[in-house]
Amino acid sequence: MGLVAGAALAAATLGTTAARADQGVHDDKIVLGTHTPLSGSVALWGIPSSNGMRMKIEEVNEAGGINGRKIELIVEDNAYQQNKAAQAGDKLLRRDKVFALIGALGTPMNMVTMSRALKMNVMNIFPVTAAKEMYEPYHRLKFSLFTPYYDQMRAAISHFVDNEGIKKIGVLYQDDDFGKNVLEGCVDQAKEHGITDVVTVNFKRGAKDFSSQVAKLRSEGAELVCLGSIIGETIGAVATARKIGYNPKFLVSSAGYVPENVTLAKGLTEGMYGASQTPIPYYDDATPEVKAWMDKYKARFEKDAVLQSIAGYEAMEVFLKAVELAGKDVTAEKVAIALESIKDHPSNFGGAPVSFSEDDHLGPDARSSAKLFQVQGDKWVYVKDLKY
Template identity: 45%
Template structure:
């Protein structure tokens, strides 16, 4: 009797031991991996208010997939990219994610567009064990994870984070120009809140009071009330937690009022469309940035070839967004290669956390992750619109 009880005790102990690590283990899907193919998905704004972001990002991703597949794929497997439209709407982001997971059986979600659609769909991915890689939002929820929640290990980001980049650029501008009354106008969502956090944290560190804080609803097109308030509050520097249309709208409104004030945009303002569409209204705008924007007439080598090939493929000039989309797929392919021929979800996670560095062709800072840090880097630049082009003003900033 005592022997059997002892055996039962040992068996129960063994079961308990096997279950303990499992409770802390990250579940990673092996769906989407076939002998000759890897299925990956993305949801972009192809029809909504930031389609000037979504369309070129999707194009850049398609270009990278085409190049990788033409060269034989990754360890002999071709990439199959499925693109869905989220219209910059959280509900559509959720529906797109459900479709990509349940019907298309994707291995990883890459470069999903926008803070609100990405956040709304995040838990659906984690429940299914699907990696959330390099979303097109630098909000903190895309890389900060709680070690006590193993599924949160599935998120990685290679974009410059809004909080850190806003802090670095704001500190540089305040020190350089001696501004005394900084203000902010930000989008009323997860993205805008991150820019606001960077703004308020940096001012607290510098013991400076904000002169004005104002926001607008996502999708708004009239900023007259916000600009009038900031002008009457005597702002001498306006930080913009805006995207393309809102950046042009706010600066155009200031010009109308004859208000000569310095504007500093968060990283999403640092795109070719802002000077191309805003013209004189945005001349002089400063912005936080992650890498220099290449222009075809001054680019050299691989970057020049890339710009020419993009134009051939899509009939339009490449931009920042296309580069980000292209790099998202190239980064995925780099770590998939590292994961080896016998690809599994767990091996992909291990490869991402290995500390191996990915270097792109655009001279961006290296991409590198670890078991405890799922953000690629925080090195910030400041650029300025001068005569219709983005020009580098300051490099290698850290807050």
């Protein structure tokens, strides 16, 4: 039996026990919602990721929609603040009555809104964060699309210890759920290699002064410093180290593997490493297909496409594939079943393929889907595939 037929049969079977339409499903449209930073420093992630989602929706709507319905996306600003995420989430869930939250950005922000959505039988789909809480513990209506920060760090630590002789590891991390995912990955993999005295220091979101944290990392001899940071704090921490002549190897997760940590750093991040599932798209290096996509994105938004744009585009692409597979009578349960039927869905942008199953709602293979990159000159350069 083919993929579409199998999913349709499963959805039809479930439909006998779920006759009513879920919220957000109308005769002529399906309404989706997201909350993301449209203001503040992390807007460098939020704006392009939401634009990527919009672009995919526009393509689908121009082709006639899905099973007779157009797709509508309501985007709210969470400013990368939990209180604003809570307000945005409540608006989307209760006033706008969205069918699913998709691509909501930020680990702490999703931790506020995800549980509220699930209690209302609203899906929490492909949040733009690689925290393991986005798929663990298991819930039938939550799915993750990104290699977890935890596994990115474990795979990278394994590389640096085995291949570059690193013996002393430090972690400078944002004091929230995101940062703790990075911390746990580094500490757990270090222990696997017999390194038990990891140097750990944290900071509050939005911090500007890293002098005490960097001084501790230096005094305790950390040769590799893992950064549980995004953009401003990444540059600030590395700049502080450079200023005092401290030059360990720096490593960021996918949250910090962004063009801005090169372009805004003005050379300070030269040599820094990053772990990510998907390469940053550089126009001169792109395939003809990716170049055409980047041209289309720039024409639509008058901005260059970046990795964050791809994250939003691919998240919406996979989700809308499942909505189509679910058939005309759309419910959250049917879309979940359709998602679970997706196997080895390819990335057109060089990322890992994704698969789901009834008991596994993480798309990529956590242990072997990360890649290592390094800042060389004005761009991030691929180093190697990672696994542990």
